[in-house]
Amino acid sequence: MKARLLIADDDESIREALVERFGARGYAVRAVGDGGAALEALRGGVDAALLDLRMPVMDGQTVLERAHEEGVGAAIVVVTAHGDVDAAVAAMRAGAYDFVTKPFDARRLEATVARAAERSRLARRAASADAGERHEARWADPAMARVMETATRAAATNSTVLLLGESGVGKEVVARAIHAASERANEPFVAVNCAALTESLLESELFGHEKGAFTGADARRIGRLEAAHGGTLFLDEIGDTSPALQSKLLRVLQERRFERVGGSQPIEVDLRLVAATNRDLRAAVKAGDFREDLYYRLAVVDIEILPLRERPADTALLAEAFTASLAREMKRATPRLSDAALAALRAHPWPGNVRELKNAIERALVLCDGDEVVLEDLPPEVQRGGDGPAGDGYHDRVDRYRAQVLKEALDATGGHRTRAAESLGLQRTYFARLIKKYGVGGASSE
Numbered sequence: 001m002k003a004r005l006l007i008a009d010d011d012e013s014i015r016e017a018l019v020e021r022f023g024a025r026g027y028a029v030r031a032v033g034d035g036g037a038a039l040e041a042l043r044g045g046v047d048a049a050l051l052d053l054r055m056p057v058m059d060g061q062t063v064l065e066r067a068h069e070e071g072v073g074a075a076i077v078v079v080t081a082h083g084d085v086d087a088a089v090a091a092m093r094a095g096a097y098d099f100v101t102k103p104f105d106a107r108r109l110e111a112t113v114a115r116a117a118e119r120s121r122l123a124r125r126a127a128s129a130d131a132g133e134r135h136e137a138r139w140a141d142p143a144m145a146r147v148m149e150t151a152t153r154a155a156a157t158n159s160t161v162l163l164l165g166e167s168g169v170g171k172e173v174v175a176r177a178i179h180a181a182s183e184r185a186n187e188p189f190v191a192v193n194c195a196a197l198t199e200s201l202l203e204s205e206l207f208g209h210e211k212g213a214f215t216g217a218d219a220r221r222i223g224r225l226e227a228a229h230g231g232t233l234f235l236d237e238i239g240d241t242s243p244a245l246q247s248k249l250l251r252v253l254q255e256r257r258f259e260r261v262g263g264s265q266p267i268e269v270d271l272r273l274v275a276a277t278n279r280d281l282r283a284a285v286k287a288g289d290f291r292e293d294l295y296y297r298l299a300v301v302d303i304e305i306l307p308l309r310e311r312p313a314d315t316a317l318l319a320e321a322f323t324a325s326l327a328r329e330m331k332r333a334t335p336r337l338s339d340a341a342l343a344a345l346r347a348h349p350w351p352g353n354v355r356e357l358k359n360a361i362e363r364a365l366v367l368c369d370g371d372e373v374v375l376e377d378l379p380p381e382v383q384r385g386g387d388g389p390a391g392d393g394y395h396d397r398v399d400r401y402r403a404q405v406l407k408e409a410l411d412a413t414g415g416h417r418t419r420a421a422e423s424l425g426l427q428r429t430y431f432a433r434l435i436k437k438y439g440v441g442g443a444s445s446e
Contacts, residue, residue, distance in 0.1 A: 002028040003117035004188065004227055006049035008038035008063070009079065010056055015219060018050065021106075022113065028229065030222045035063045042072045045188060045227070048116035050100075052079045053087055061091060068095035075116035141311035147174065147303055154301045155181035160253065162298045163276040165305035168353030171276040172234060174305060179232040184272055187231030190224050195237035195427045203245060204261050213262025225258060225269055232272045238298070239279035239290060240427045250294045273298075308350040308357065318354060319345050322361040323373065335368055340375040348382045351401040403438040406431075410440065 005027040007018045015031040023029050030046070032038050035058025038051060042063070053060035064076060075097040080087045088099040097116045100109050154161050155178045163171040172191060179189045194202060208223030224233060241249070252258050253273065257266045275298050284290035308315060319337060327334040337345070341364070350356055364377040375383055381401075409420040421431035434440075 002026055002226075002229055003048065003120075004028045004046040004222075005030070005113065005117065006038065006041050006046045006051075006074070007031040008033075008035070008041070008049060008055065008060070009052040010034060010054070011052075012218070019220065021110075025110065027113075027117075028222050028226055030227075031219050033219075035059055039063050039066055042067050042074055042076075043070070045190060046074045047120040048097075048113055049074050049076045050079055050113065051076050051096075053091065054081075061087075061094065064091055064094045064096055073120060075120045077112055077116050141313040143306050143311050144314055147305055148177065150301070150303050151178050152181050154178060154303070157301075158272055159300040160272070160298055161274045161300070162281075162302040163274065163305060164281075164302060165276075165278065166307045166353055167278050168355035169305045169307055170354045171305060172236060173354075174303065175232070175234040175274040175276065178274055179234075179272070182232070182272065184231050188228050189232050189234065190228035191234040191236065192224050193236045193425075195240040195430060196425055199242045199245060202241070203248070206245075207248070207258055207261055209261035210263040213260070217262065220260070223260065225252065225271070226267060228271045229269050230271065232274060235273065235275045237277055237427075237430075238275040239277035239281055239284060240430050243291065246291045246294050250291060250297060253294075253297045308353045312346055315346050315350070315357065316342055318357055319361055322358050323365065326358075326362050326365050330365060332365075333371065335365070335371050335373050338372050338374050341373050341378055344375055344378055344382055344384075349401075399438060402434070403440050406435050406438060406440045410435070 003026075005022050007015055007022075007029060008031075009015050009018070010033050012033065015033065019029045019031050030041055032041055033055070035055045037057075038049070038055070038060075039058065042049060051060045051063060055063075058066075060078060064078065067074070067076065076095070078088070078091040078096045078099045080091070080099055080101050088101075091099055097119060098112050100112055151161075151174050161175075161178060163174055165171055175191075176189060179185060192202075192205060197205060204221070204223070206223050206225055208221045208226055209217050211217060211220050235249075238249075248258070252269065256270065257268050259266060279290075281290055281295050281299070285292045285295050308318075316337075319342070323337060324334050345357070345360075352359070360379050360382050361373075363379055364373045367377045368374070405424070406420075409423050410417070413419040413423065417431060417435075418428050421428045424431065426434075
């Protein structure tokens with residue numbers, strides 16, 4: 001398994017030289033030229049990073065401090081000017097693993113990066129063991145317990161897994177649990193939201209690109225497929241991918257190889273694929289919107305995750321877990337949930353599922369000024385519990401809530417569907433299907 005290395009330096013010649021050097025030594029290398037891009041790359045997951053302290057957009061010291069605050073797991077080696085002892089000391093205090101100086105001593109540089117990558121791998125191995133225990137203990141509802149039992153069995157194989165369920169039900173949590181319980185637990189877990197990117201951007205994100213492949217491709221970029229080598233690739237909302245991209249993904253699953261955009265050199269890849277969607281893929285296959293051969297490749301093991309409203313035993317458990325974890329993030333004591341608050345939480349239909357529940361708890365903690373979360377701290381729609389017109393079941397309330405969210409997004413953008421879809425993190429084509437399904441919209445701009 002290749003160690004993932006980030007090179008962050010605003011000097012293009014240095015970037016190219018380091019990419020060539022470490023690429024030849026078996027690293028999966030990604031290079032960026034400014035601090036903002038460096039922080040985003042660190043968030044995406046790497047084992048080690050060479051971070052120049054003097055960069056545009058955001059200096060290296062700030063990148064280092066932000067990465068440390070956010071709990072980024074990479075071991076970061078900072079690059080300082082020769083003799084700049086103060087900068088090196090400040091960087092070490094901010095959480096840097098080590099430092100090197102320019103001009104580089106080649107042997108020391110390679111040894112330092114190797115130690116940094118190994119440290120990151122060891123830390124991830126320890127975290128994976130803890131993660132498996134956390135995921136196993138998180139669910140109380142019998143339906144979710146069965147899901148996790150199936151996931152654990154799937155984890156013991158190398159089979160592709162397809163996770164089905166509404167948005168926000170916890171599909172990525174299950175995907176991470178599968179990874180943590182598998183033999184690949186010590187290797188990367190790489191997640192990609194297919195609905196959040198345009199077709200061309202998603203292709204570059206997955207496959208990477210060669211320098212000069214298109215306008216703006218000023219350096220070779222390692223894609224998520226290559227970054228996930230040896231580990232698990234999680235493709236969320238795979239049902240929203242285009243037919244062309246579906247064809248390329250099918251080839252990867254069949255041949256276990258691919259080429260970067262603009263490249264011709266085949267790259268071998270060994271990974272476990274876990275895909276997820278909120279669409280009915282069987283219906284999409286019949287409608288001609290999704291490739292049948294890819295569907296059967298994905299659905300070797302298919303696991304349906306029920307919405308939160310259909311597994312009420314999880315609501316209180318998750319609410320208490322979110323209260324504790326968010327309180328830690330806010331650096332405050334963990335308040336208890338009052339009986340009235342818990343009753344309202346259990347009664348609410350949660351159309352946004354686990355994601356909505358977490359947001360509701362975060363709001364409550366912001367408003368709570370004591371040692372107890374009371375009913376009034378919860379969002380208004382949650383305070384009302386499940387109350388609605390007589391005979392108004394939760395499916396009706398869920399549909400009405402979704403229609404309201406879509407309408408508000410359209411109203412906020414003056415009826416511009418593309419911008420409305422982007423504001424909700426959806427592809428425009430999927431957004432168009434939703435507004436048609438729920439009868440929202442009308443005359444609009446593109």
